[in-house]
Amino acid sequence: MKRLFRGLGLGALGCLLLASAGLMGAARAEDEIRIGAIYPLTGAAAGTGVELKAAAELAAAIVNKEIPLPGNLAAGAGMPNLKGAKIKLIFGDHQGNPQVGATEAERLITQEHVVALIGCYFSNVTATASQVAERYGVPFLNASSSSTPLTERGFKWFFRTSPHDDLFVANFYDFLKAVEQKKGVQLRKLALFNENTLWGGETTKIEVKLAEEQGFTVAEKILYPAKSTQMTSEVQRLKAADPQVLMQSSYLGDAILSMKTYKELGFAPPMVLANDAGFSDSEYLKTLGKDGNFVLSREVWALDLADRNPLIKQVNDLMKGRNGVNLNGNSARVFTGVAVLADAINRAGSTQPEAIRKALQETNIPADQIIMPWKGIKFDEKGQNSLGTGIIVQVQNEQYRTVWPFDIATADIVYPFPKWEGR
Known part of the structure; x- marks a missing residue:
């Protein structure tokens, strides 16, 4: 086996590992859906990363029916098309370093066998981590990086819910x-x-x-x-x-x-x-x-808009109750990103990357099913949400x-x- 690995190029080895990851993902499909989440959990932006992690975990808890679904939130609650499978978030810490972000993306794909990735807040880290996901053919949902060129690279597996700069x-x-x-x-x-x-x-x-x-x-x-x-x-x-x-x-x-x-x-x-x-x-x-x-x-979000959208207060109250802080524009986007990704996986009825990618392409969530003050969520041919506003x-x-x-x-x-x- 060691000789076989030595003889394989990086790309071939990656494909071999990805095939293995896909098989393991399929085996878990009925009980656990592993999603990689890459954020700055240590370093100068650790305080931000902790809140982003908390928002992602809140969305996962709603999907997993640990918390009652707020209103008509689009979140794939209960994963009925995957026999009640549970979302399991596997976190990676990029430390604010683009190369570390890329390494974490590869680890999550090849060792943790995640079926999709979300991250990374810093645009420069999102750029490198999503390149890894593109190479392996794994869906990457970006909820909070706004640098415009991220959706100008012709990527097939990259989707961004947030508006851009x-x-x-x-x-x-x-x-x-x-x-x-x-x-x-x-x-x-x-x-x-x-x-x-x-x-x-x-x-x-x-x-x-x-x-x-x-x-x-x-x-x-x-x-x-x-x-x-x-x-x-x-x-x-x-x-x-x-x-x-x-x-x-x-x-x-x-x-x-x-x-x-x-x-x-x-x-x-x-x-x-x-x-x-x-x-x-x-x-x-x-x-x-x-x-x-x-x-x-x-x-992209403000708590004082709750009078216009009751979902804002309902979800914020959950965040405040669990973590002692209000949502903010950063964490609200991450919450929304995890919910959108879970909704797509449920509609796909599969943990296979191509099925998830196709479901993301077909996403069309109306404004009254999200906590953001947007017209909704619908991805264009570049993977950019065309209904986001500021x-x-x-x-x-x-x-x-x-x-x-x-x-x-x-x-x-x-x-x-x-x-x-x-x-």
């Missing part, structure tokens, strides 16, 4: 123009402050492109090193640029550090418009308290309030961003 950045400019009209102000001078991995880099390109097309001026553009330990020089440059709007893409540690540095240096542009991620993480406000107020952020929230009194689109807003925008000394 092309949409989110376009929302930025639509929002700015709407605020200009409503408030009678000018918001044309921008500064861009984004982390320098795949997500931040691609977001910067889109922001610059749309600024040029829509009559905005980029006065300063900074791509800072991800996981920075100090931002003094960068913030001094931003302050010197004197922007009317600061657009920022940061994960948790960077978001917290930047806000502390803004206060320290007295930097308070009229508007801080964040790109979700670290600014919507529960630890953001736990750490900063009132100093986290007044930041605006693009979002909102803008603002932190007011240490709570996230929906402020745009105006027709669904629960609060008026606080403008301008208050000076630190006047709070």
Whole structure:
């Protein structure tokens, strides 16, 4: 056997292992459906990863009927087409490292024999892990990475429920123009402050492109090193640029550090418009308290929309009861991703990868069966959910309030961003 393995190339060996995994998956089909979930469970983003893990486990518990199904949530509850099989989540820790993410994806496929993967929050890790899944022919559902190129690679096995950054950045400019009209102000001078991995880099390109097309001026553009330990020089440059709007893409540690540095240096542009991620993480406000107020952020979910969708409160109450925290935009997307994947596996009536892939392609979930403020979930030919939409929230009194689109807003925008000394 050792000689046989030596003689096989990596691709052939992978196929052999995958065939073995498929056989084991089929053997378990009636009692256990193994799904790999790859998130940052240690390292700088561990706090985020813990919440994502909790949201995934909540969705699995609902599917497994350990918790009554909330309302008409689309979640494949009970897996009736697989004789009541139970979802078993097998977690991988990518530590914020793309190569580790790829290694974890391979481990989950070849050693844990998962029938599908979900992950990875960081766009650059999702890129490498999904390449492994593509090579092995295993469905990969991405619930929370927004870098646009992820669905531009021509992959057959990749599906994304969340909207992408092309949409989110376009929302930025639509929002700015709407605020200009409503408030009678000018918001044309921008500064861009984004982390320098795949997500931040691609977001910067889109922001610059749309600024040029829509009559905005980029006065300063900074791509800072991800996981920075100090931002003094960068913030001094931003302050010197004197922007009317600061657009920022940061994960948790960077978001917290930047806000502390803004206060320290007295930097308070009229508007801080964040790109979700670290600014919507529960630890953001736990750490900063009132100093986290007044930041605006693009979002995909908000608790204050529960009056419009009863499912939001029902599911959030379950999350709060089990884990002591509310859902946020990050964890709500992961909850939704696991529910969508379980629904597809149930409709497939099989744990075979091709059957699951076909069921994902045929997904058509209406808006009233999800907790997201989207028009529904339906994948296009690239694997991108074509019905996702974005909102803008603002932190007011240490709570996230929906402020745009105006027709669904629960609060008026606080403008301008208050000076630190006047709070």
